[in-house]
Amino acid sequence: MVGHGIAFEKLYQRLFEGQSLTVTGDAYQYKNLSKVRCGSACSMYPGCVSWAWEPSSWACNVFYFLTPTKTRTPALASTQTFGFIDGHFFENFPSPVSMTWAAAKSACQSRGATLVVPAHDEQAKLLMQWVGYDYAWVGIWRQPSGLTWFDVFDNVMGSLYWASGEPEDPFEWGSYRVPSRGLVTTPTTARTYLPLCKVLP
Known part of the structure; x- marks a missing residue:
């Protein structure tokens, strides 16, 4: 780690x-x-x-x-x-592993945390610098080809800071990639991403 x-x-x-x-x-x-x-x-x-x-x-x-x-x-x-x-504790996972979005959500929950959506792009950059990796799963999802995005608690998400050309249809799962400089949609296949987790004291 x-x-x-x-x-x-x-x-x-x-x-x-x-x-x-x-x-x-x-x-x-x-x-x-x-x-x-x-x-x-x-x-x-x-x-x-x-x-x-x-x-x-x-x-x-x-x-x-x-x-x-x-x-x-x-x-x-x-x-x-x-x-x-920014008022939250973000857990640093030991190393990137190949997992799906659902597995990333479970990995956070197993540590008493939740898959998080950073509040803005600058916060995301700080977090990615903290974990030391360029790719991470974040806590947003939508129905297949749907327009509404939800967090891990199924709350409707408001405006999100998407990377250029995003969100891309028909992908349903959210990630953050430093090279893209914003939130990115991703297929539900396993990716070598870190789960970006948040835990409150």
Whole structure:
């Protein structure tokens, strides 16, 4: 799993500290905190940019400063790390895998999160920079050749920031691709995309 910076053109390397995993930089460290309490600790600190929680040890690290690095380090798959952007926590999945939109939705739900739609293109760019990949599933869908788009809770979506030439018929599932600079429609076949998940503390 690789940690990525929120600032443009920077990477942030994660480190092992005991059995828990952190990010390089300065952090407040807590023991015996649940994931919810760890996220709450970040939300209550104005300078928090990331937080990591290790379920096996209940160790929580709330980061208020990150140091840029040039390398990437493999990490424990069990560690759950989140970026704090525009009032939401976005979970960083460990690596892109081939999956359908429905599988991406289930992957988010299995972690207590939901497949998310970033509020605007600039937010999406920050999130994609955080996960360190150019392709991601997002939480929008429609009926075959339908005109109305829904979120994962079946709520009707308003105006969406589509890439040029989108939405393309008859594709039903939503993704975000950095090269396209906007939301893109995708067939329901498996794609090597990350699920872009949101979890609230």
